[in-house]
Amino acid sequence: KNEVEQSPQNLTAQEGEFITINCSYSVGISALHWLQQHPGGGIVSLFMLSSGKKKHGRLIATINIQEKHSSLHITASHPRDSAVYICAVARYGNKLVFGAGTILRVKS
Amino acid sequence: DAGITQSPRHKVTETGTPVTLRCHQTENHRYMYWYRQDPGHGLRLIHYSYGVKDTDKGEVSDGYSVSRSKTEDFLLTLESATSSQTSVYFCAISDSGANGPLHFGNGTRLTVT
Secondary structure, three states: OOOOEEOEEEEEEEEEOEEEEEEEEEOHHHHHHEEEOOOOOOOEEEEOOOEEEEEEOEEEEEEEEOOOOOEEEEEOOHHHOOOOEEHHHHHHHHEEHHHHHHHHEEEO | OOEEEEEEEEEEOOOOOOOOEEEEEEOOOEEEEEEEEEEOOEEEEEEEEOOOOEEOOOOOOOOOEEEEEEOOOEEEEOOOOOOOOEEEEEEEEEHHHOOOOOEEEEEEEEEEO
16 A cells, blocks of 8 residues: 555546545655646645645645645636646655645646 | 756667766755656655765665765766666755755656667
C-alpha cells in the first residue's frame, strides 16, 4: 500500500463547479504539500500546511492531522485549472513522499 | 519565480553512455533535490543535498550519483545510462527542506535508446 493515496485519480468537471481532491496518508508527517502540474509543464507549489486551513484565491487546502487526511478544494472551477494535482507529505526528515496525482479536466 | 534552471531540457543518448544533468539556482537555498517522474509512479526522489558536499540517497538512487561542489549547482550523473532511466527529471530547491516551500525546475526529458 502506498504511503500517500489520492482520490480520485481522474476528475472531469464543468466550468463553475466546486471541486474536491483528497489525499490520505499512513505515516507521521511534519508537513503536507499540494502541487500543480500543467500538461507538458513544470511543477508549481500551491500550498504547504501542517495544520488547519489555507486559502489562496479560489483554492483552499485543509488538513486533519488526527485523521491523516487533506483536501484541496477549487471553487468556481475554470478550464485553466485543468492540470495534475499532486499531494506530497514530508516525513520527519527532509524527504517528501508523493501521491500519484489527480488528473483534473474542467470543461467549458 | 524562484531562480532555478535545469540543463539540458531534452537529451537523447545511447545505452552505456555517461550523462550529466545540471541544476542551477540563484536563490542561495540550502536544500536541492533530484526527482524522476514516470507514468504510474509519480515523483520519486533520487538524491538530495542539504549543503555543499552534503548529499544523501533517495528511494531510487541505484545507477545515479550526484555532486554539489558549490551552493548553486547540483549535478546528477548517470554513469552508464540504461533504458530504464528514460524519464523526466526534475530538480527542486528549498530553504527549509521538506518543511518549507519547494520550487521546481522545468524538467529535463531524457531518452536512453
